[in-house]
Amino acid sequence: MTPNIPETTKKRVVIIGAGFGGLKIARDLADSEDFQIVLIDKNNYHQFQPLFYQVATAGLEPSAISFPLRLAFHHHKDVHVRITEVTELRTDSKEIITQLGAIRYDYLILAIGADTNFFGQKNIQEKALPMKSVGEALGLRNRLLENFENALVSDSDDVRQGLMTVVVVGGGPTGVEVSGTLAEMKRHVLPKDYPELDFDLMKVYIVESGGELLGPMSKNAQIKSKEYLEQLGVNVYLNTRVTDFDGKYAYLNNGEKIRTNNLVWAAGIKANFIEGLNPEILARGGRIKVNRYNQIEGYQNIFAIGDVAFMTEDAYPNGHPQVAQPAIQQGKLLSKNLPRLLRGNPLEEFTYKDLGSMATVGRNLAVVDLPFWRFQGFFAWLTWMFVHLMSIVGVKNRLLIFINWLWNYVTYDQSLRLIIKQKSPKVDD
Numbered sequence: 001m002t003p004n005i006p007e008t009t010k011k012r013v014v015i016i017g018a019g020f021g022g023l024k025i026a027r028d029l030a031d032s033e034d035f036q037i038v039l040i041d042k043n044n045y046h047q048f049q050p051l052f053y054q055v056a057t058a059g060l061e062p063s064a065i066s067f068p069l070r071l072a073f074h075h076h077k078d079v080h081v082r083i084t085e086v087t088e089l090r091t092d093s094k095e096i097i098t099q100l101g102a103i104r105y106d107y108l109i110l111a112i113g114a115d116t117n118f119f120g121q122k123n124i125q126e127k128a129l130p131m132k133s134v135g136e137a138l139g140l141r142n143r144l145l146e147n148f149e150n151a152l153v154s155d156s157d158d159v160r161q162g163l164m165t166v167v168v169v170g171g172g173p174t175g176v177e178v179s180g181t182l183a184e185m186k187r188h189v190l191p192k193d194y195p196e197l198d199f200d201l202m203k204v205y206i207v208e209s210g211g212e213l214l215g216p217m218s219k220n221a222q223i224k225s226k227e228y229l230e231q232l233g234v235n236v237y238l239n240t241r242v243t244d245f246d247g248k249y250a251y252l253n254n255g256e257k258i259r260t261n262n263l264v265w266a267a268g269i270k271a272n273f274i275e276g277l278n279p280e281i282l283a284r285g286g287r288i289k290v291n292r293y294n295q296i297e298g299y300q301n302i303f304a305i306g307d308v309a310f311m312t313e314d315a316y317p318n319g320h321p322q323v324a325q326p327a328i329q330q331g332k333l334l335s336k337n338l339p340r341l342l343r344g345n346p347l348e349e350f351t352y353k354d355l356g357s358m359a360t361v362g363r364n365l366a367v368v369d370l371p372f373w374r375f376q377g378f379f380a381w382l383t384w385m386f387v388h389l390m391s392i393v394g395v396k397n398r399l400l401i402f403i404n405w406l407w408n409y410v411t412y413d414q415s416l417r418l419i420i421k422q423k424s425p426k427v428d429d
Contacts, residue, residue, distance in 0.1 A: 003038075005103065013038070013109065014107070015040065016108070018045075020324045021111040022111030029335050034342055035107075038103060039080070046066065046069060049132075051065045052136075055137040057141070060401060064404065067397060085099050088275045088276045094106070094108075107302075110304040110305070110308055114307040114308065114322060116265060131264065148193070161203075165201070166179075166182055166203075167260045170207075171210065186204065205250075206229065209239070217357055221359070228362060283319070285310075321357075330350055365378075366380040
């Protein structure tokens with residue numbers, strides 16, 4: 001098996017990772033007269049991470065927030081997509097080792113993103129439900145729906161409570177959005193599906209180790225998000241940590257334990273890493289130190305962008321936030337800097353432009369922080385929907401999401417509560 005990438009006189013740019021930053025560079029350089037592009041990802045689709053929680057809570061199908069990579073490059077003969085995993089970098093010979101074999105590069109861009117950080121808590125890692133991929137979001141949806149089916153046939157209130165109650169760990173946008181959506185499902189959706197169940201047994205908790213929800217956002221956004229969640233019936237725990245989870249109880253550092261079979265982990269991320277780089281270039285959270293041109297320290301022709309890159313500016317001494325916008329902006333500038341580097345021209349330094357942040361809590365409830373305006377409530381909710389809808393890759397996906405959102409709003413119902421599992425292979429005796 002070989003990667004089977006044609007040789008050319010163009011310089012080869014290998015991009016590892018088809019997230020926001022990697023896809024941005026590949027699309028910007030797709031028609032370049034200077035470069036051949038090789039885009040590598042373990043999946044054959046781009047994932048829109050901000051809406052994972054809607055897949056997990058049966059609001060959207062996985063296909064609505066996923067975009068086939070090859071479809072984006074149908075008319076670009078010098079872009080080659082390869083679906084594989086990278087196991088090693090060999091910087092001396094300028095090649096990467098993949099499951100398909102070795103791939104040579106002239107310029108290498110690491111856009112490998114980040115994964116869930118369990119902070120060394122083994123029990124939580126084994127039993128909690130993460131949500132850093134479409135597959136994990138679908139797994140969470142399956143687990144929650146299966147638990148309600150099991151609760152329906154259980155004859156113990158204790159077992160039912162454990163199956164129905166959800167503890168969400170982490171008070172960032174993902175944690176807030178998941179807990180708010182679950183609380184709304186408890187009110188408007190699940191009682192219609194399961195009228196035999198007593199939904200007083202179902203509790204939704206959000207546990208945050210810091211003193212506020214949505215830490216990076218404004219004080220008004222933090223206060224309002226907590227207020228909105230409490231209005232929806234979510235139990236908000238601040239300055240509290242989950243210290244252990246055994247599959248039946250979540251144990252808190254205040255001595256309390258919560259009866260639940262469902263611990264959703266949205267508490268932290270750590271940058272992915274590929275063997276072959278100097279380990280001394282790693283910063284906090286496993287991020288890779290880069291200069292203002294996104295060049296990795298000590299490597300002129302290897303770059304890192306997005307969640308995996310640790311770049312400091314005066315305004316961001318601890319690095320940029322690990323969200324979509326830094327990755328997109330870094331990808332956009334790097335696609336302009338590569339031709340300059342090829343020709344020996346001066347490179348432009350990266351400066352992050354904060355376009356704002358936002359989170360939705362529930363129906364008609366959201367918080368938005370823009371550089372020039374901060375607001376909450378219904379208009380913030382409409383703004384959140386518009387921004388996310390316009391950020392989705394693909395016109396068809398935007399239409400599908402809009403139809404689903406409109407249907408959910410009019411009917412107070414998500415129509416995608418399907419348990420979809422892979423069939424287990426039959427083992428002969």
